[in-house]
Amino acid sequence: GAVVSQHPSRVICKSGTSVKIECRSLDFQATTMFWYRQFPKQSLMLMATSNEGSKATYEQGVEKDKFLINHASLTLSTLTVTSAHPEDSSFYICRAGGEAFFGQGTRLTVV
Amino acid sequence: AQSVTQLGSHVSVSEGALVLLRCNYSSSVPPYLFWYVQYPNQGLQLLLKYTSAATLVKGINGFEAEFKKSETSFHLTKPSAHMSDAAEYFCAVSDSPGGYQKVTFGTGTKLQVIP
Numbered sequence: 252g253a254v255v256s257q258h259p260s261r262v263i264c265k266s267g268t269s270v271k272i273e274c275r276s277l278d279f280q281a282t283t284m285f286w287y288r289q290f291p292k293q294s295l296m297l298m299a300t301s302n303e304g305s306k307a308t309y310e311q312g313v314e315k316d317k318f319l320i321n322h323a324s325l326t327l328s329t330l331t332v333t334s335a336h337p338e339d340s341s342f343y344i345c346r347a348g349g350e351a352f353f354g355q356g357t358r359l360t361v362v
Numbered sequence: 363a364q365s366v367t368q369l370g371s372h373v374s375v376s377e378g379a380l381v382l383l384r385c386n387y388s389s390s391v392p393p394y395l396f397w398y399v400q401y402p403n404q405g406l407q408l409l410l411k412y413t414s415a416a417t418l419v420k421g422i423n424g425f426e427a428e429f430k431k432s433e434t435s436f437h438l439t440k441p442s443a444h445m446s447d448a449a450e451y452f453c454a455v456s457d458s459p460g461g462y463q464k465v466t467f468g469t470g471t472k473l474q475v476i477p
Contacts, residue, residue: 294469344405350396350465353405
């Protein structure tokens with residue numbers, strides 16, 4: 252079946268640095284990918300919709316300059332958390348294409 | 363706008379007992395509804411989906427859900443709980459059957475299975 256690979260699964264970074272998270276569709280092409288953020292013991296909040304070859308569409312309240320999304324190919328979307336701060340610590344999950352295809356998630360901890 | 367409301371953030375059942383997780387939806391268009399399971403520090407796994415073909419939907423791991431338009435509900439059930447069912451469950455809604463559009467999630471219900 253279709254597989255979505257998200258990397259890294261865990262990352263710890265220092266405050267002020269940037270972190271890149273990759274989301275790959277391994278055996279299918281995804282013109283659209285979605286990035287979610289999940290706070291502890293809470294639901295998934297849609298951050299942005301990533302479209303191959305065009306700018307991402309961000310949800311209201313999500314800082315575009317803080318969370319940079321690039322979807323340069325049909326199999327790869329990246330989320331870069333710039334100048335990370337402790338409040339950016341969270342679980343980030345990508346979804347590619349259909350409703351069943353989620354990445355494994357990335358636990359980001361900013362210290 | 364579409365939304366789902368999950369009643370009960372925590373549900374505890376004994377092993378072998380019926381599992382019932384509640385979800386009500388709000389949608390101005392015919393909804394497409396989903397149930398997902400999430401284990402700690404993992405992504406989401408689709409259990410089942412409703413796309414208007416049949417009101418009773420059977421999914422993986424023995425779960426099923428019934429779409430009731432009159433009650434705007436899509437509750438998840440399993441006749442007999444297993445220890446391995448302990449996880450977080452999310453109800454979700456979309457306005458497209460394939461979920462290529464936005465999927466909006468409920469707040470989740472944590473299922474505890476007591477031996």
